Amino acid sequence: SSKIRVGIAGYGNLGRGVELALAQNPDMELVSVFTRRDPASLRLQSAGVPVRALDQIEQYRNDIDVLILCGGSKNDLPEQGPALARWFTTVDSFDTHARIPEYYAAVDAAAQGAGTTALIAVGWDPGLFSLNRLYGECVLPVGQTYTFWGKGLSQGHSDAIRRVAGVAGGVQYTLPIEAAVQRVRNGEQPELSTREKHKRQCFVVLEQGADADTVREAIVTMPDYFADYDTEVNFIDAETLARDHAAMPHGGFVIRSGQSGSGSQQVVEYALNLGSNPEFTSSVLVAYARAAYRMNKNGQTGAQTVLDVAPGLLSPKTPAQLRKELL
Numbered sequence: 001s002s003k004i005r006v007g008i009a010g011y012g013n014l015g016r017g018v019e020l021a022l023a024q025n026p027d028m029e030l031v032s033v034f035t036r037r038d039p040a041s042l043r044l045q046s047a048g049v050p051v052r053a054l055d056q057i058e059q060y061r062n063d064i065d066v067l068i069l070c071g072g073s074k075n076d077l078p079e080q081g082p083a084l085a086r087w088f089t090t091v092d093s094f095d096t097h098a099r100i101p102e103y104y105a106a107v108d109a110a111a112q113g114a115g116t117t118a119l120i121a122v123g124w125d126p127g128l129f130s131l132n133r134l135y136g137e138c139v140l141p142v143g144q145t146y147t148f149w150g151k152g153l154s155q156g157h158s159d160a161i162r163r164v165a166g167v168a169g170g171v172q173y174t175l176p177i178e179a180a181v182q183r184v185r186n187g188e189q190p191e192l193s194t195r196e197k198h199k200r201q202c203f204v205v206l207e208q209g210a211d212a213d214t215v216r217e218a219i220v221t222m223p224d225y226f227a228d229y230d231t232e233v234n235f236i237d238a239e240t241l242a243r244d245h246a247a248m249p250h251g252g253f254v255i256r257s258g259q260s261g262s263g264s265q266q267v268v269e270y271a272l273n274l275g276s277n278p279e280f281t282s283s284v285l286v287a288y289a290r291a292a293y294r295m296n297k298n299g300q301t302g303a304q305t306v307l308d309v310a311p312g313l314l315s316p317k318t319p320a321q322l323r324k325e326l327l
């Protein structure tokens, strides 16, 4: 078929979101979902799509044009990203910012060797917010850039707490510190530490017999995720988690506040208000899967990020249509 043939590796919040997002993009089709769990145990939202074991995926390399990796950034993608780039052009949402350089290098080695294209760290942050931080500092070289998230549910941090020994389930909310936001909005251009911009609030269900203090300590000291923030850990039961914490709203904004040549004050702002963090992120992944497919066809192989993608490649419209409709 002339459609772009897409696979999903990992069926969690993102995997389900990608399945739905593909249905909104008629130039693409979902050909298979892959999971580390028992494939027969998964119930998809769309009929007729096969679910297969991830460890059997190599045999499907000629049936899939782009594989969207929906694993967790804490433990899954560091292993799955480089492993799958050997056989597939991939797109992933890797978001452990401090570890992006080493992840990029590992995925690049695999993709360069295989002649595949691996588009990493796609989503909104990293992703669309990264693009807007770039635009801001390139257009206004004299100034400051600020990123604020929330109040909302961070999937990366929620995934990270679920991987802690003794945790049966959990979510993490990110709260911007209002005083910091106000100072930025007032144009103060303050120097703000990580701890001065956000605080983090966790709701955790303990496994039977797990020790609360041990779990709390493992979370609040976790490098890259919680160690640099004031973090609150609340323990709840599974019913409360399911009842009160099933929605995954989020959002945030990037502000570039600077001065152009005459000293004139200029402010650029890009904001998101998300009813569903995972479904929005999945929608970004699907648009970038279209670009990854084209980049690979154009011979742009190896690891890539959103900063390397010509924006027109994201669109199902032809360049001529884009020039006519969007310029």
Ligand SMILES: NC(=O)C1=CN([C@@H]2O[C@H](COP(=O)(O)OP(=O)(O)OC[C@H]3O[C@@H](n4cnc5c(N)ncnc54)[C@H](OP(=O)(O)O)[C@@H]3O)[C@@H](O)[C@H]2O)C=CC1
Pocket (backbone or CB within 6 Å): 009, 010, 011, 012, 013, 014, 015, 034, 035, 036, 037, 054, 070, 071, 072, 073, 074, 076, 093, 094, 095, 096, 121, 122, 123, 124, 125, 126, 127, 155, 156, 157, 159, 160, 277, 278, 281
């Ligand atoms: N860049 C950005 O802006 C964003 C990035 N992200 C990233 O996306 C990552 C994935 O997020 P999310 O989809 O919420 O993570 P989930 O925890 O929902 O899923 C992660 C993996 O866990 C496994 N899994 C899912 N549900 C279950 C279950 N009930 N029982 C056992 N295993 C399960 C799946 O693997 P399998 O099917 O193989 O078992 C899945 O691939 C996050 O870690 C974050 O880093 C998220 C949002 C924004």
Ligand SMILES: N[C@@H](C[C@H]1CC(C(=O)O)=NO1)C(=O)O
Pocket (backbone or CB within 6 Å): 095, 123, 124, 125, 126, 149, 150, 152, 153, 154, 155, 156, 157, 173, 174, 250, 277
């Ligand atoms: N990657 C984040 C997307 C945004 C949200 C966030 C945070 O709340 O710390 N950081 O980046 C996520 O997993 O939700």
